[in-house]
Structures are given as structure tokens and as C-alpha cells.
Amino acid sequence: MSEIRTLALACKDASQAMFALDTETKRTLLHDMAAALEAQRDAILAANARDLQQATAKGIQGAMLDRLRLNESRLAGIATAVREIAGLPDPVGLVTRHDTRPNGLEVERVRIPLGVIAMIYEARPNVTADAAALCLMAGNAVILRGGSEALHSNMAIASALHTAFEKHDIPTAAVTLIEDLRRETMVELLQLSDIVDLAIPRGGEGLIHFVAEHARVPVIKHYKGVCHLFVDASADEALALNLLVDGKTSRPGVCNALETLLVHRDIATSFLPRAVQVLQECGVELRGCERSRALVEGIRPATDDDYAAEFLDLILAVRVVDDLGMAIGHIQRFGSDHTEVIATRNDEAARRFVQAIRSAVVMVNASSRFSDGGELGLGAEIGISTTRLHAYGPMGAEALTVERFIVRGDGQVRHPQSKL
Template sequence: MTGYVRKLAVKAREAAVQLATLDGAARAALLESMADAVDAGRSDILVANAQDMERARGNGTSGAMLDRLQLGEARIDGIVQAIREVAALPDPVGEVTRTSTLDNGLQVDRVRIPLGLIAMIYEARPNVTADAAALCLRAGNAVLLRGGSEARESNIAIARCLHRALEEHGLPREAVALLEDTAREHVLELLQLSDLIDLAIPRGGERLIRFVAENARVPVIKHYKGVCHLYVDRAADPALALKLAIDGKLSRPGVCNALETMLVHADIAPGWLPGALAELQARGAEIRGDERTRGLFPQATEATPEDYDTEYLAPILTVKVVDSFEDAVAHIRRHTSDHTEVIATEDEEAARCFVQSVRSSAVMVNASSRFNDGGALGLGAEIGISTTRLHSYGPMGLEALTIERYVVRGTGQARHGDVSSKVT
């Protein structure tokens, strides 16, 4: 099937031109129709997902991956709601973010426009098919989707619903182009299409992200992994700190904004840490700790140096006692994945210094790491979380799927003086 991906990308690129001409109301109406189509097609989606789940279990797929793959009535409700939330968001296309009038009378505006054609390469999560389509279309872009083979049937079922909505609105189905053939060589072909694809966004495990980044000739937004930290300061509220630890680690361990490491100031550790870790363990967490942590909580197993760089995607928490705020920040800067860092403290100066000292895409002060999510931060469904310092950093919503350009309006100004006498 030589050229399979290029042919599909060419059609998607043509669809992007058509989408860019639609006004915001038309794109919002399209998304509402897509939400209706997914809602109406849920029985077909659930049947397809059951096939994927059966195959995944047969292949020995892990618990975290199965959790991401599985759809049920509640998760389909979530997909439908996410599409509607994106439809209701303000239209970013055409927004003037800056305007000025120069001494020569030129009006200079910075205006948001669609990126064009976005390639989405992802694993396991079939909801990404709908989320990515909704966000890209709302921002005036077409999207080329390559989901993982483990979610193939689910992705096809969701895409068919989206295609029905596109056809109802007289738009080409290639505006949401899905690579139904998930062969690995097609990913390589896709990543070489620098003349057609404006941005590639991989979403999945670290191995996938590195494969995309190392083989792409198109721009790539990267998010390798989520090694998220909670620092419990000497001035932390004990009950609040425990609440953040429980929610951050155990509310859904298999996601990228779950906590992996907890750092505890030595001044608060003796009185707080044993009880906090006992509560976490009672709720199902496995505790791995440094020597000082194990001295206070002997039930913990020994943490290895590799543990501090590991995204577990499981109910495992690595714990370390630190002597100072500076030691906590130094540890975070050494082991961060630039995803999310949290401080629990009642000391406003410590909070201010923490925000200024860590560089991750989201910093939480007395709030759970689980809030680093597009929906939770008011962006609607996110297309991913960027830990790459390009035009977008952190959860990527609608604005991250546009780019600003200059629009200059004049009345005949010429930069090099009066050239009218030279024109014949």
C-alpha cells in the first residue's frame, strides 16, 4: 500500500483549507452534530470496544493500559460531554491578540489562525479520537489520526460517527482522517510528510514519544512521561497534605498527572509521615522510601535510584525525606519530567519561591496534581500535555492549536519613500 498515508494526508490537507473558511458558529454546530452522532452510535462503539478489550486481555495487556482502553456508558457520556464543552468554548480563530498603529499610519495586528493539518499519534485511549477531532476542528484544523492497534475497532467506530456528522454538514470526511491500517511503516511514512503536516502530537508511553521524535521530519510536541512530585513543606497543613497525596496518587494511578514521588521536609516528617503513609498503604498504595522514610515507616520497601525517575502508572509512591526547601527543589529539578509539581504549605514565601524555582508545565500550590488537565483547567478536552517549550507548554486546548500571524493594514505606505514616479 505504497502512498496510502500520503493520499489520505493530501485529502486531509484539502479539507483543512475548507475548514479554515468556516466561521466559528458553523464549526460549533458541526461539533454539536458530532456529539449527537457519538451519543447515537454508542451501542456500536461499545461492541467495538468489547472486541478490543478481549483481544488486549488475550495479549496480556497491563492493568493501566486496559483502564485507558476500556469504554463504558459513563466514559462515552464523558466523550459526548467533552465535545459539547469544546463546541461551547470561545472561537480562537480570528482573535486579535495585539494591535498597534505605527507612526507611518500602518495598523499592525497579531491574529490567530489555524495551524492547518495536525497528525495525532496515540495509544490505547479511544476517547482521544473524539477529543482530538473536536479540538482540531473547533480551531479550524483538519486532523490525521493514527491510533494504536490495541484500540483499532473502537477508533473506527468513533470515527464513523464523526464522519456522519461531517457529511451532514457537507464537509469531507477526511477532515477527520483515520489510518485504519495501523502498520508501523505507515507511522514512519506519516512522519516524513513535511510538505503536508504542520504539527505532529504523539500521545502515549515514553517509547512511542521517543520513536516519533527521533523519526519525524515534521514539528513534534513531546510529552515523554509524567514524573510528578508533591513537596510537603515544613509549614504544610497536615490534613491538606494527606488529601493531596491520596488524590494525586490513588484517584487514578494510571494517568500522567498522578503523583510518583513525595518529598517531605524533615521538620514535619516525624509527626506526619508515619500516619500519612499508613493511610496511603491502607488505601492500596505500595510505599518505596529512602533510609529516613523507612526509619519512620518500616513497612516501606527500599527505593532505588531508578525509582525517582520512574512513571509507574500504578499505585506505587516513592517517598524521600529532605532537610530543606532547597533540597526539595534540587531533587525536583534533577528528576523532573517537566509535567506537574505540587507544594503543600501555609508559608506564602515558600509557595512563591517554589513557583519561581521549578520549571514544569504546571505548578500547583495546595492543589492536587490531578488538576493538570485541559478539562479541569477550563480548556475543554485537551489534545495532550506539552512538556516541550515551543509555542505551547502544558495542557493543549484550542489556543494551542492555532498560531499567531501579523496582519498589516495600510493606505499605500511604501517603506522606501515615494516610488510612484518610477512606475510606468
């Protein structure tokens, strides 16, 4: 048997132990995990220093190096996040529906863990603790396959978490860190369809495509966010401007940042010059259609590629549209099913927008930046699904479970046999 299969099978066995844990045990385990991260602070930071040194030697710098970096305050933040997850409601065992059938059968729908979740991610070592904690709180075991840049940090974090498991006599394989980071090993992991119940890739487009291409296990993609703001003819202009600036500039590098502004032609003459001025003061580069460029100077021509782009930068695509229908058509063509916003004072326009747009999150008069598990009340998130199956949008602990059926009877049979 291959090494990765052996590891995954041990994780599957551990998932059976996780399935049986009650809420209080899981909470205590998570608190002990947080304490272990703090107790092993020096070892984790030393491992991280080694990763940083190797990354620097490879020429990695800027935002990527920053994502890799841990320090005392970031590590304290990771422990705090694990404790917050321990305080979430336990989705496992939740009875979502109950029905008594005419024949007397009591039918319940009850949430159970998915089983074994494989997280595939890149450079950020905090995901190792975050993802493990959220998967465990939902009763799952987890296989973690992080990026090579963070390997020593991830190993030190996993090692700390394991000390908490030993204390509770839970198999450490419930959190299995893959140290063999060859691509062919990842492919093998993604094809263990008798073991892995779900793979969640989190990272750049290249990683997501690789996972989707090679996986034979179910995948929930956390794909790009090409988020739109449509400023309707009836919009409150000051409100719309606030949403625009917050959406584009408050954190341009994240998936819930705005990438495209659509403006109704009846408000464009008034709104667009103001908007462009404010955005340019914030350092935003604008790329627009001909109509927008005729209204305001300083907008470069936009191509279809710009409308399809997740810039993750201070760049915004702009288009003036004839009406709500044209805005909807644009989003249907160029959107990525992540988050779209309408600014309007017209209830009927809001209703039509919500009805026609199939994205995971649709906002009326609120910033796209709220498209986040914490902000929407999930407590914590493992990511934002753009797969329209199982979970769509921010995924919390509940999205790491599934409903099954429990049926209680007193001897009911489907075809009674008279002879018995």
C-alpha cells in the same frame, strides 16, 4: 505517490476548508457529529465487540482491555464530550494584540489554526472522537492514527463523524483515519513535513520515543509525569496530608498523580509517621531514603531509579530534605517538567519554589490532580504537553492555533522613492 501521502494531501486540502469556517458552522458540525455517534451506536458497539474479541484472543486483559471497551453509557459520554467542545469559545480569529505604528500601520496579532494535526495514540477509541472534535473546533484538519487493537471501533466512529461532514459539504478528509497501521507507514506520515504541521503522540513511553525519533514534523510530546509534593517546614500538616493522599491514591494510573514526596527535615519527625500510616492504610508501598527509613518503619530503600520513575501505581518514593534548596535540586534532577506541588504557609518559600521550578504546572497548596485542562479552565484538553515550546502543560483548543500578523496600511513603503 504513496497512499499515505495521498491521504495526507487530501487532509491538507480539507484544512483549507476548515480554516475558512465560521464559528457557528463549526458548532453545528460538532453537534451533528455528536448526533451521528448516537445514531450509529449499534454499528460502533458491534465494531467494538469485534475489537474486544480479537484483543481477548490475543490475551489482552485487565486495564488495557477496559480502556478499549465501549458500551452505551461510554458512547453517550463521548457524544456529550463532543457537544461540550462545541460550546467552547472559538480561538480562531481572536485578536490578541493591536498596535498602531508611528507610520500609521495597524498591526494586529490574530489566532489562526495550525493546519494539519497528526494524532498518534493507543488503545482508547474515545480519543478518535475527542481529538477530532477539539482539532476541528480550532479550525484544523486532523489525521488520526490509533492503535491496532481499536481499529474497527475507530473506523466505525470515523464513519459516523463523516456523515456529519457530508451534510455540511465539508470534505470528509478533514478527519482522516489511517487504517494502514504498519510502523513504516507511521514513519512516512511523521516525515511529511510539507503537509503535517504538528504531531501529537499520546501514549506510553515507547510510543513517544518512537515518534520523537522518527518525526521530521514538529512534535509536542505528552511525556511522563513524575510529579512531586514538597512538604515545607511551615506546611499545614493536615492540608499536606490531604494533598498527598489525593495526589497518590485518587487515581494512581494517570500522569498527574504524585510519584515522589519530599519532606523538610524540620517537619519530617511529626509529618512522616502520620503520612506513612495513612498511605499504608490506602495500600501504598513506600520507597525512601535512609533518613525517612530511620524515622518510620515499613519504608523500603529507594534507588535513583525509583526517584526517576513514573510508577502509575500505588507506590510512592520518599525523601527527607534539608531545606527548600535541596527539594528544588531533587526536582530539577529527577522531575519530568510536568507538575510539582509545594505545601507551605510561608509566602517566601512558595515564591522561591515557583521561581526555581520550570515545570509546566506549579501548585501551591493544591493537589497535583488538578493538572488537567478541564480543571484549570480550558474546557477540554487534547493532552498535557511536557515540551517547553508552543504549549506547556494542559493543551486546550487555543493551543491548537497560532498567532500571526495582519497589517493594514494606506500605502506605506519602507524606502520611499522620490521618482514615482
